[in-house]
Amino acid sequence: MSEVEEGRAVVAVRGGSAHGPAHLVLTASVARRYYLDGRSKVEIAEEFALSRFKVARLLDDARSSGLVRIEIGHPGVIDVELSARLMETLGLQHCVVTDTPDDHPASLREHLGAAAAELLTELVTPDDVLGLSWARSVSAMATALQRLATVPVIQLTGALTRPGVDDSSIEVVRDVARVAGGPAYFFYAPMAVPDAATAQALRRQPEVARAFSRIGSVTRAVAGVGAWAPEQSTLYDATSEAERHELGRLGVTAEISGVLVDADGTPVASDLTERMIGITAEQMRAVPEVIAIVYGTAKVKAVLAAVRGGLVDSLVTHSTLAEALIREAGS
Known part of the structure; x- marks a missing residue:
């Protein structure tokens, strides 16, 4: 598992997808670019030679499968x-x-x-x-x-x-x-x-x-x-x-x-x-x-x-x- 904290969002990318390893690697790579590197969907689509709609579906899959977990926190003492x-x-x-x-x-x-x-x-x-x-x-x-x-x-x-x-x-x-x-x-x-x-x-x-x-x-x-x-x-x-x-x-x-x-x-x-x-x-x-x-x-x-x-x-x-x-x- 890899985690990074940027302001209020903590994002973890981890294994556990029901798809094959190639799909898993692609989905994880797209998720990393989007959530951790702050790249736009257009930029990611160009990098991986995918359509923007395919990138959007991969990001949805990453969230729904648990491959990506987003936790909302707060840097201060407020719960x-x-x-x-x-x-x-x-x-x-x-x-x-x-x-x-x-x-x-x-x-x-x-x-x-x-x-x-x-x-x-x-x-x-x-x-x-x-x-x-x-x-x-x-x-x-x-x-x-x-x-x-x-x-x-x-x-x-x-x-x-x-x-x-x-x-x-x-x-x-x-x-x-x-x-x-x-x-x-x-x-x-x-x-x-x-x-x-x-x-x-x-x-x-x-x-x-x-x-x-x-x-x-x-x-x-x-x-x-x-x-x-x-x-x-x-x-x-x-x-x-x-x-x-x-x-x-x-x-x-x-x-x-x-x-x-x-x-x-x-x-x-x-x-x-x-x-x-x-x-x-x-x-x-x-x-x-x-x-x-x-x-x-x-x-x-x-x-x-x-x-x-x-x-x-x-x-x-x-x-x-x-x-x-x-x-x-x-x-």
Whole structure:
């Protein structure tokens, strides 16, 4: 067997044809010229004194008989095949799966942030309006982002400061807007407040109302997905034990930008919902594309809930979680 790697294509020419040796040698020679040497069918026809149609038939025979095998790969850390499988399995708009070890969460988050930054750079056009929710993965994306079309950037959730977290949704919006060179719509308010009356008053504040009035214009958004479990959601860790228990009793499985949903993706109404400062489930579903950056196999059911509920349309994740999602979706 002879192999050569040129960019994304690996071509192997090997024995095993059902034809006689002369035909085998001719077919292999034609295949080598075409796939490995980059010769045109016309050039090959002239060299071997064949018609172009004969060359085409030999190339077809080489592929169908297994004499030539073409494998599509990728020079980077993106698992192209797994990305396509997950996208098809979950019916996603876009999907990027990185082949990154998941034994170091900080490193994994950094790799996913870089992959999400590349995806956003590719997808966002000057006609878009970008919305950002806070999550550590979204913060990693903002750090990795080097260029972006000139678009408005809108804060979708209030700030949630926790131990070990050195930035907030405000800084993330500012950083991305600085790269994009467009206007930034941000506000100083927490993600959750003690009571519904305070939440209503804060939503009427000029800077909050200014940002929220533009949520309906958002065409692409980036968010994280949290599982309703310890250390799997920053919001979960910020709530009281009584609240966690009550929301668990109500069937909360996932949290996406402060929106609480059950295993089927149905929003769960609660006292906490009334106290949130951020995008609603209806508003999130109305965004044409919500890209979620997610890591950790503990979030399998949470991710599926977010997709089922129409709150997430595209994913940036890693191979271990992608394979687990495909298995769980299949079962």
